[in-house]
Amino acid sequence: MPDTLHQPEYRKDPLSDAWVVIAAERNGRPEEFQELPVHRVGGPCPFCVGNEAVTPQEIISYPAAAGDRPWKVRVVPNKFPALVRCADMQPALVSKTFKNGTPSLFTSLRGHGGHEVIIESSRHAVSLTDLDDEELTYTFQAYRDRMRCLASEGPWKYVQVFKNVGAAAGSSIEHAHSQVMGLPAVPIRVAEELAHTKSYFNVVGRRLFESMVEEELAQQSRVVDQSDDFIAVCPYASRFPYETWILPRVAAPRFETSGDALVASLGRFTATIVDRLERTLKRPAYNYLLHSAPFDRSADDHYQWHLELFPRVTKPAGFEWGTGYYINPVSPEQAAQALRSA
């Protein structure tokens, strides 16, 4: 843990029951929260080849056993982690009392988590579409391999893989990279999806994702693209303009069980979709994330891993924060049509 960080902490909001990660920089000053520029080509980039000493000790690189050949994709611990591994691996809730033995409203948990960065190229590539075929394949292999490895470590209940591209998508480093976080609990967004897919399975007797793919293919109006392994759709209730989900054709609850061929195929297909997005919207900032069933296999009968992708062209505002509803000014049907013809 770098010495510029406090021990991060999970705190529970008594009003909403939501968990927040407080990961305060010790010397953080208000001026630092003005709009930060994204690291640009030209300055020393910590992720470019030759600057390996700037990152923490490498976890793994690709191709494996590269010998004298240079690395193509590299996984390192996050130098400024939002969560850090705790020595005891199972930290307890910190309960306090307020007065006269009344329990405090405020409970916390040490910020236990693994936070890694996947550097997707040794060159100063920026978007997923700047990667060559090998870099793409190794990047998506790294997603799977790190999930497998963190699953076998024991304390993690879930691993969140995600990618932020551009300042408007929350990225502070321009060089193409993704992030992987091992978490001690199944996050609330995934838990919601698990609850609804389970209840659908109990009522209808099949996976909700199978029904969704079937109905989207029958309607066609929200289908963006298809390959032998995947279909891409703008989901029926898209929260954001041009939001696109990538759904596998073959049922599989957990991404980490994917074979090499499927992982490589996902990399190529995702790059195709990002390319459609970048041609439609002139290289917008974007995020994508993988959702997968928890390691404990409790959702294996009803869940389906998938990838959710969205450009950051609108900003959630007072209405969204106040209500939890989203206002989307582009219908998914309009969005899919634009992306199809890009």
Next chain:
Amino acid sequence: MPDTLHQPEYRKDPLSDAWVVIAAERNGRPEEFQELPVHRVGGPCPFCVGNEAVTPQEIISYPAAAGDRPWKVRVVPNKFPALVRCADMQPALVSKTFKNGTPSLFTSLRGHGGHEVIIESSRHAVSLTDLDDEELTYTFQAYRDRMRCLASEGPWKYVQVFKNVGAAAGSSIEHAHSQVMGLPAVPIRVAEELAHTKSYFNVVGRRLFESMVEEELAQQSRVVDQSDDFIAVCPYASRFPYETWILPRVAAPRFETSGDALVASLGRFTATIVDRLERTLKRPAYNYLLHSAPFDRSADDHYQWHLELFPRVTKPAGFEWGTGYYINPVSPEQAAQALRSA
């Protein structure tokens, strides 16, 4: 409804059960979703005095019965509403069948809602801190009066009042304004707060907000400011850097029952807090929103209206969208200290 809009529609995401408002502009083109500049001083501003004909027909203005005196605060229907009033006021769920009588996964509801704008000054004021005392008072009176009026109209279960300042906070018009939306259901974020405050009331026998104010005043570390009527705190599990909540000292579930003096006092106190924020962070973009108990009074024994305010200095990214957890790089204790000394 202006003819540049489709009928807006609520759509339910079958995966998360969340509602999304699809409010598509008929001729929306991808180029329009590049970063939009905020309307600046100099161009014709639709909210400035003299341009009243540009807005839809006024709903009410302040001071009441102004006669020959000019208006100070003005309420108009939103010219580009995200939700519109439906003639039958109680539109039904649109259920479709997919094939062989199987129900479709995709359900929708016409986008029934009232969407109004409160123009907070006849001058080209920008932030809440640019308003004079009269404008402040009338603005917060308008919040209350519109909630009262919409409550009496019948079909609305909830009214969301909110304010967006600056492009990063989702605002497209610079002139100081707030928005009011009548909704046919209690939104999910409010429902979560209602559930937790109810369960707290059932277990502990008092309002969660009373306990929260008591414990915050005892600890002091997150208290930003106090007046006779209100305290301002950076909440224990702040989602955003410098997030600040304004909590009334006297229990009241619904904002629309507030008297003139309390409403004026809230306007002055909120402006003081925004001023602290603007001096700490150099006039950042910000949002605030009012949370209040639903009109049906079902939460009157356990809820408390309050105001939530946050500058937009960080951007939710892949981790936040994927997990539903927030990472906050400034502890609420650091934030409160900076705001206190501003």
